[in-house]
Amino acid sequence: MANPTAEPLSPVSRTALSVAMVRAFESSRPAPLFNDPYAAVFVAAAGLSMPAGGPPTGGFAQRLVAHGILRTRFYDDRLLAAGVSQVVLLAAGLDARAYRLPWPPGTRLFEVDLAPVLDFKQGVLDGLSAVPACDRTALRADLVDPDWPDRLVAAGFDPAQPTAWLAEGLLVYLEPAEAAGLLDAVGALSAPGSRLLLEQGRDVSTTPREPGLTEMTDLWRGGLGPGTADWLDAHGWTTEFTALEELAAACGRPLPHDPTGKPAGFLEARRTEGPTP
Ligand code: SAM
Numbered sequence: 005m006a007n008p009t010a011e012p013l014s015p016v017s018r019t020a021l022s023v024a025m026v027r028a029f030e031s032s033r034p035a036p037l038f039n040d041p042y043a044a045v046f047v048a049a050a051g052l053s054m055p056a057g058g059p060p061t062g063g064f065a066q067r068l069v070a071h072g073i074l075r076t077r078f079y080d081d082r083l084l085a086a087g088v089s090q091v092v093l094l095a096a097g098l099d100a101r102a103y104r105l106p107w108p109p110g111t112r113l114f115e116v117d118l119a120p121v122l123d124f125k126q127g128v129l130d131g132l133s134a135v136p137a138c139d140r141t142a143l144r145a146d147l148v149d150p151d152w153p154d155r156l157v158a159a160g161f162d163p164a165q166p167t168a169w170l171a172e173g174l175l176v177y178l179e180p181a182e183a184a185g186l187l188d189a190v191g192a193l194s195a196p197g198s199r200l201l202l203e204q205g206r207d208v209s210t211t212p213r214e215p216g217l218t219e220m221t222d223l224w225r226g227g228l229g230p231g232t233a234d235w236l237d238a239h240g241w242t243t244e245f246t247a248l249e250e251l252a253a254a255c256g257r258p259l260p261h262d263p264t265g266k267p268a269g270f271l272e273a274r275r276t277e278g279p280t281p
Contacts, residue, residue, distance in 0.1 A: 010050035010124050016177050017121040019220050020097030021050050023173060026072035029059050037077040037255055042100035042134070049128045064212045066260045071268065072173075074251045078270050079170055079201050080105060086168035086199045091138075092116065092161065094147060094186070095174035098125055107138040114161055116152065119144035147174070148182050153189045163279065166197030175205060175227030183227035184235065191240055191279060198275040203268075204245055205232040210264045233271055241273035 010021065027043035030036045047054065059069045083091060083101065089110045093099055096115035107113070113136070115122065122142050143159050145152040157163065169190055175183045183205075190200060208226040228235050233243040247269040252259040262268065 009127075012120045013124065014118070014120065015219070016223055017097070017118055019173070019177070019223065020117075020121055021047065021052060022220060023072055024098045025052070025054060026059070026069050027076060028054060029069070030073045030076070037073055037257070038080055038104075040076075040100055040104055042103060042129070042132070043098070045132065046098045046125070046128055049131075050124070060216075062260070064214050065217055067262060068217070070252065070257065070259055071248060074248060074255060074257065075172065075203065075270055077255065078246065078251055079172055082199070082201050082272055083168050083170060088166045088168050088197065088199070090114075090162060090165045090167045092156070092167055092169050094169060094171045094190075096142075097121055097173070099170075099172070102136040102138055102140040103129070103134050105137060111138040112141070112160070113138045114141045114143060114156060114159065116143045116145050116147060116156065118146060147186050148178065150185075150189075153193055156193070161193070163193045164195055166195045166275075167193070167199075169194070169198065169200040171200070171202040173203070175202060175232065176208065176224045178227050179225045180228055182225075183232075187228075187235065187239065191275075194240075194275045194279055196275055196277060200236070200241065200271075200273040200275070202232070202271050202273075204271050205229040206264070206266050206268060210266065212264070230266070233273075236271070236273045240277045240279075241275055243271050243273045246270045246272070 024043040024046040027040040028047050031040045031043060060066050084105060091113040093115045096117045102113050122144050141159050143156060145155055205227045207229055208224040211221050233245060236243050247267060249259060
């Protein structure tokens, strides 16, 4: 039975609630960059309250909030433009795209995350009698465990079809070898025409330690760091980088100064070859 409380969520899964808070905030603003009506419900169901006075207005925290908002819109647009009918949200967390985006008819969407977060999510969605806008399958799996690709295929994923993969807010929580293993597995499941959307990694050793953020930033392991695009380009993908600043300007959103001075942004990788064995 689905679990309606967020009590058993591990620290890394609780980061999905932080993302939901950011989406709830943006959805409550005038002229939001997206509308996620489920985000505030997840936050409330977890027993959390939105910060009085809104999100932080300074420092690294403000930049992280802006990053979360802008990347949500960026990935929304790119997923809908991908022109494929198979979508996989890796580490889906409390991502409600299956419910809130206007998917083309015939879209099959898979969400993969750890069981407690997907159980919590399902409990909330069932309570709302929410109906997905596509054919949605939730797969409870650890993406560091080598059996997840077989389990995804057993759940109905078709490796012969091009896929739009999203790994939003995931790789930073993985060690470099874990991130490489995960992306190897994604490559092995990716038919020509597949896309992979994710953040360009950063050197997490320079992350500012700000009060209120360390619960999350202390979990960062860095993934493939600034070498993410180069790694993908060397493994059968062709990557395109979109800078956070460029996106912020295009969306008319001011971006606070980055104290690390390192370029942040997002990658869309395209697969022209077949899967790498
Ligand atoms: N992608 C979602 C979004 O943007 O709304 C959630 C992002 S949240 C920052 C990170 C997510 O990664 C959590 O839901 C957590 O459970 C998931 N995660 C971390 N490590 C994982 C693993 N080894 N296997 C599956 N999911 C994992």
